[in-house]
Amino acid sequence: MSPKDPRSLAIRLSAWLQEEIAAQHRLDAMLADQERAIRAADTDAILASGAQVEAELRAGSARERRRKQLMAELGRTFGADAKALTVRSIAVRLGAETREGEMLLAQRAELRAVAARVTRRGRRIAGLARYHAELFGELMNTLLGVEGARPLEDGALIDAKV
DSSP, rough: OTTTTHHHHHHHHHHHHHHHOOOOOOHHHHHHHHHHHHHOOOOOOHHHHHHHHHHHHHHHHHHHHHHHHHHHHHHHTSSOOOOOHHHHHHHHOOTTTSSSHHHHHHHHHHHHHHHHHHHHHHHOOOOHHHHHHHHHHHHHHHHOOOOOOOHHHHHHHHHTTT
8 A cells, every 4th residue: 555545544544543532531531630639629639630631731742743744645645635624524535434434433433522521621620720719819818808819910928928
């Protein structure tokens, strides 16, 4: 098979999808740890899970570069703009009933499901973080007697030392 053969490119796309699905599952597990740590107010665990999430997101840059390169090759092969191609459109171009097309569509569905889970969990964590920041702000306002202060932004904690 030549590198321009759509089926060999589909296999490479499938391999990329498997990597991305695995990465999203890892990210989901890390975010679950982070959510538990936030709920338990475990600062050490929050910092550790945050570092893990950051490392996983950095690793995503290399996957994204490989995806863009692969999509450019697929675009040239199919005579289409790489930015217009999706996993679904590639599966359709290959023939959705072919083994490769079916495989890509199944992986697409799995990736969409896990990415939706990660998004929901991320939104819950953001909500928890906002809640904790607001609670902390209210506590500082009560303790310092400064209405409307943003202690993490306005230097109120430095002033509180006096």
